[in-house]
Amino acid sequence: MQTFSRIVRFLEATLFPPLCLLCRAHLLAEERTRWLCGTCTIPFDFPIGFFCPFCKKRSPTIPSCHPETRFAGIAPWKYENEKIRNLIHLLKYEGIKAAAIPLGEELRSYLLKSAALHGVPLSNFIIIPVPLHPRKLRKRGFNQSLLLARSLRIPEMPLLEHALVRIRPTPPQTALGNRKARTENIYGSFAISNEEAVRGKNILLLDDVITSGATMREAAMALKKGGAKRIIGLAAARAF
Ligand SMILES: [Zn+2]
Ligand SMILES: [Zn+2]
Numbered sequence: 001m002q003t004f005s006r007i008v009r010f011l012e013a014t015l016f017p018p019l020c021l022l023c024r025a026h027l028l029a030e031e032r033t034r035w036l037c038g039t040c041t042i043p044f045d046f047p048i049g050f051f052c053p054f055c056k057k058r059s060p061t062i063p064s065c066h067p068e069t070r071f072a073g074i075a076p077w078k079y080e081n082e083k084i085r086n087l088i089h090l091l092k093y094e095g096i097k098a099a100a101i102p103l104g105e106e107l108r109s110y111l112l113k114s115a116a117l118h119g120v121p122l123s124n125f126i127i128i129p130v131p132l133h134p135r136k137l138r139k140r141g142f143n144q145s146l147l148l149a150r151s152l153r154i155p156e157m158p159l160l161e162h163a164l165v166r167i168r169p170t171p172p173q174t175a176l177g178n179r180k181a182r183t184e185n186i187y188g189s190f191a192i193s194n195e196e197a198v199r200g201k202n203i204l205l206l207d208d209v210i211t212s213g214a215t216m217r218e219a220a221m222a223l224k225k226g227g228a229k230r231i232i233g234l235a236a237a238r239a240f
Pocket of ligand 1: 020021022023024025036037038039040
């Protein structure tokens with residue numbers, strides 16, 4: 001059986017070699033592991049470093065210069081960046097899970113450089129992906145933030161899948177107009193299911209997009225209530 005599946009995989013790779021996720025060009029052997037061609041490499045939109053989720057200024061501290069946000073933000077790209085939006089769309093709405101691979105790879109590099117710049121030892125952090133409500137998870141079939149977290153591949157940072165849970169279904173933040181509506185929409189929608197796993201820990205909270213920052217702020221608040229120490233909020237793109 002194992003030999004058979006190996007043959008199938010070999011035939012698949014030979015007959016249908018992976019194409020660039022963005023432009024569908026044939027990939028060179030060395031590009032195949034990251035699913036993007038050389039032309040579709042995406043330079044970072046923001047300089048290396050943390051930002052304050054409230055005033056958007058650069059912030060070397062955790063939490064940021066506005067401590068009420070409870071975390072320091074970090075995101076390499078603007079949400080208007082077409083290539084990034086396309087990759088996130090492939091991942092979230094077309095179920096192309098391979099799109100998490102190039103995103104995770106770039107996120108890792110941006111995160112490691114930012115942490116080094118601010119002198120933050122990431123080996124003290126655990127990764128928690130922003131969870132979906134179970135109903136949404138059933139509908140989509142996977143949590144895109146969890147896939148991103150897995151493709152970060154930083155061995156010294158353990159991944160904790162189920163410590164943070166979504167207890168209330170909410171309409172998507174992108175469907176709501178202003179900051180106030182988004183804050184009210186998300187209020188009280190997270191809880192800690194495993195306080196022991198969170199208490200006293202530094203946490204890297206991971207989401208695909210920071211829209212207004214309200215979702216991350218709410219998740220960070222729940223983690224803080226559960227006794228978390230320092231929180232970094234990492235996303236591929238930020239919309240502000
Ligand atoms: Zn390409
Ligand atoms: Zn600030």
